[in-house]
Amino acid sequence: MLTVTPGIVLLLRGLTIYVGPTILLIAATKQLASTRDISLPTWFLVIVGLLAIPAYSVVRIATSEFKLKRDAAAMGCQLVPRIRGKKLANIDILWRLLESWEADYPGEAILDIVKEMGPVIDMHVLYDSSIFTICPEHIKIILATDFNNYVKGENFSHSMADVLGTGVFNSDGDMWKxxxxxxxxxxxxxxxxxxxxxxxxxxxxxxxxxxxxxxxxxxxxxxxxxxxxxxxxxxxxxxxCVHSLSGRLPYPHNASFVSEPSLSANxxxxxxxxxxxxxxxxxxxxxxxxxxxxxxxxxxxxxxxxxxxxxxxxxxxxxxxxxxxxxxxxxxxxxxxxxxxxxxxxxxxxxxxxxxxxxxxxxxxxxxxxxxxxxxxxxxxxxxxxxxxxxxxxxxxxxxxxxxxxxxxxxxxxxxxxxxxxxxxxxxxxxxxxxxxxVPFNIRSTVHATTWPAVNPSEKPYYIPAQTKVPYSVFLMHRRKDLWGPDAEEFDPDRFLDERLQKYLIHNSFIFLxxxxxxxxxxxxxxxxxxxxxxxxxxxxxxxxxxxxxxxxxxxxxxxxxxxxxxxxxxxxxxxxxxxxxxxxxxxxxxxxxxxxxxxx
Missing domain, CATH: 1.10.630.10 (Cytochrome P450)
Known part of the structure; x- marks a missing residue:
């Protein structure tokens, strides 16, 4: 019996989106040929069908880019700086981020990009906008001042649903309330x-x-x-209580054999x-x-x-x-x-x-x-x-x-x-x-198009499209030297007791979340x-x-x-x-x- 997995669902959805244009293009080509009494060979129709998907993709991307620039201009905004990878659809950026996640210090690959481009970036991986920020002004908008416009979103909830269901951390709107x-x-x-x-x-x-x-x-x-x-x-x-403390504790990898009494199955x-x-x-x-x-x-x-x-x-x-x-x-x-x-x-x-x-x-x-x-x-x-x-x-x-x-x-x-x-x-x-x-990294999705203040106050605000992912990182924000001082990466509890408390945190409480x-x-x-x-x-x-x-x-x-x-x-x-x-x-x-x-x- 075939199990309908998330991957099969995605493939079927993709077929629905892209097979339609392929069929339409082949049908239109045959219709045009028949009106002119032209007999087209099968191999030509196959080529037309194969070209339909990339052509449709190019049209979709171009249309989306045009609309994005038009809407930003209409609101008097600038677009968020976008990463320009070396490979198609920024696939190299995605690979770099995933590889760093598994093999490097947390957030290191993102931090390298932030140092180069600034604290707010459009990752734009696989032609999908993802506007990442470590600015307290933006995070305050997301979490507080414009709360209703930022939701977990359908995609996030879908990926988490098998574990978190519709619980408080994976729901929006009335269900969340x-x-x-x-x-x-x-x-x-x-x-x-x-x-x-x-x-x-x-x-x-x-x-x-x-x-x-x-x-x-x-x-x-x-x-x-x-x-x-x-x-x-x-x-x-x-x-x-499950009494997990009563179970056998692990020993170091280099410990010699230690004999302990056997435990019950429970x-x-x-x-x-x-x-x-x-x-x-x-x-x-x-x-x-x-x-x-x-x-x-x-x-x-x-x-x-x-x-x-x-x-x-x-x-x-x-x-x-x-x-x-x-x-x-x-x-x-x-x-x-x-x-x-x-x-x-x-x-x-x-x-x-x-x-x-x-x-x-x-x-x-x-x-x-x-x-x-x-x-x-x-x-x-x-x-x-x-x-x-x-x-x-x-x-x-x-x-x-x-x-x-x-x-x-x-x-x-x-x-x-x-x-x-x-x-x-x-x-x-x-x-x-x-x-x-x-929780070092988090994410929301916009409901409606909106704006964020630019990093440079003298510049136009950033345009944030509707239905766009907006990941943010308090981990990286908590370590910003311009927000916490030159010793931001040092462990010093006194910063919550001395004059630095007034200078940094009380001045802007959203730098600590x-x-x-x-x-x-x-x-x-x-x-x-x-x-x-x-x-x-x-x-x-x-x-x-x-x-x-x-x-x-x-x-x-x-x-x-x-x-x-x-x-x-x-x-x-x-x-x-x-x-x-x-x-x-x-x-x-x-x-x-x-x-x-x-x-x-």
Whole structure:
């Protein structure tokens, strides 16, 4: 039985677009010949048919270019500077970007183009305009001041739908509003301060670190934080922790054989889920980078199908239980006072709350997976990068630990007010998010034609056509020296505390967007700050110093030695930052930690 894959759909659509003109041209040629009593040989009609597609393409491109210039002139605008590649349809530019994505530092190929052409560029790959920007003025328009004119768009939603469905991160308009309104009430102050929940899982994580350090091996902190945030997220979302922290932790590639007790079959389920969810994210991330051509790589199979079987097998029974639980509760309410579906019960999980709004299992699954992506992967990545920087900059660790011990002490659990008052901790987190925002690249599509201010204020504004992709990068914007100062690529938390705060950030708040902005600003922002702050405090209460174990890092995941000849952060990094939908450290982050005297047994 033939499976209709995305690639087959794209090919059929292409045939529909291009076969029509071919048939029409052949028919018109035959008709013209017959009126003049000319007999045309079959080979001539075949040539006419073969020429029809390129001729039609040339006409379409020329017509589109003429219309673009005419519309820009009518609005008194200039066109965005366009890349001129060396090959047809800028295919060399596309190849360069894809190759760099896999083999170089994040955004490096784009940065080279930006240095040459400026911070706003029309990539124009495969004759498809894609207007890329790292200007805060433009990003502010996209996310806030002209929000309704910039949507995820049909193409983006299609490429992400197999994993994210119609969830809040993959929807527009009324569907987006519906998901947003369902979720918003759950992120109140009492809900974002789940310190008992954090503490239970943090205690297990810290115990795992101590056990590993005492055995003499480094620990993959990224893997550990993935487990910590997965356990926290599943308990927060579903009320049922998957206990991934109880599973076997990986050992360094160079470790000799370590004998450990065998685990039950069920102990592998959380790891299988986490790996499958990551694999599915990698697939849809590659789809978006490939643009409209991505289905061609999936002609024979849908690449998300296998990993999503694992994800669905994990999530769907939980969704089913939540719907049944709500059905029973609703039946009981018929004999009692009916409760407001928008109210969040004291013991409600997020899924319980969502089940009050809808009993559609697809909607519930889509939304919980969207929130899990936001609440698990992003927090785990940022905690990993924080520990990386603390390992790289011991003076920052010493100062931060001093603030923690002064405010909280060496054993007490921090409170909401403790975390709020710890200015240097917040600065360390913000500086980490500035250099490594967890969603480094993003994209929208225009609904209607519009304009952007030119980089040079004395020039005409840029013309932005309707139905045009507008990718942007907060990763590259956060490192612009004209926005953040000459030390923009240095890790320095004090920039969020000293005169630079007033000079740069307060002067233009849209130069710092780790959690998005405008109507789509992350609802879980404060939840993430609280979870990250709590974990960092607990770690530095228990460990006095941290260091990277570069020998434990898998050789294939180490930065290319040639990076040392570059400039900025690329030249000094000791790990390889990579990106799918969110950022992560290739090969994990292998660290060693020294127990603080108070916590050592």
């Amino acid at each position: 519906f998901h947003r309104s369902m979720t918003r009430p759950f992120f109140s102050r009492d809900r974002i301060s789940h310190y008992e929940l954090f503490d239970r899982h943090a205690d297990i994580a810290i115990l795992k670190i101590k056990e590993r350090m005492r055995s003499g091996f480094a620990i993959d902190f990224q893997d550990l934080m993935g487990r910590f945030t997965l356990d926290s997220a599943t308990e927060f979302l579903f009320g049922s 102990s592998h389920i959380p790891e299988e889920f986490a790996h499958a969810f990551l694999h599915a994210q990698e697939v849809i991330s590659k789809r978006e980078r490939a643009g409209w051509t991505w289905p061609l790589a999936e002609i024979f199979r849908n690449a998300t199908e296998e990993p999503m079987k694992v994800v669905n097998a994990f999530v769907e029974p939980i969704i089913k239980d939540a719907i049944e639980k709500r059905r029973i509760a609703k039946a009981q309410e018929l004999t009692e006072e009916v409760k407001n579906a928008n109210e969040v019960g004291e013991n409600d999980t997020l899924l319980d709350h969502l089940a009050k709004q809808t009993s559609d299992p697809v909607v519930l699954k889509d939304e919980t997976l969207n929130i899990m992506l936001a609440g698990r992967d992003t927090t785990a990545a940022t905690l990993t990068f924080i520990i990386y920087f603390l390992s790289m900059y011991p003076e920052v660790t010493t100062r931060l630990r001093r603030e923690i011990l002064d405010k909280v002490g060496s054993t007490r659990r921090p409170t909401y007010d403790d975390i709020r008052d710890m200015k240097y901790l917040r600065a360390v987190i913000n500086e980490t998010l500035r250099l490594y925002p967890v 780790p959690f998005n902005a405008g109507p789509r600003i992350c609802l879980g922002q404060q939840f993430a700050y609280n979870e990250m702050s709590f974990m960092v405090i607990r770690l530095l209460q228990n460990f006095s110093s941290l260091s990277l174990d570069l020998d434990a890092q898998p050789p294939s995941s180490k930065p290319d030695p040639a990076w040392a000849n570059s400039s900025g952060r690329k030249a000094v990094e000791k790990f390889w930052p990579r990106t799918n939908l969110t950022m992560y450290s290739l090969g994990g982050l292998w660290v060693r930690m020294n127990e603080a005297p108070e916590s050592a047994e």
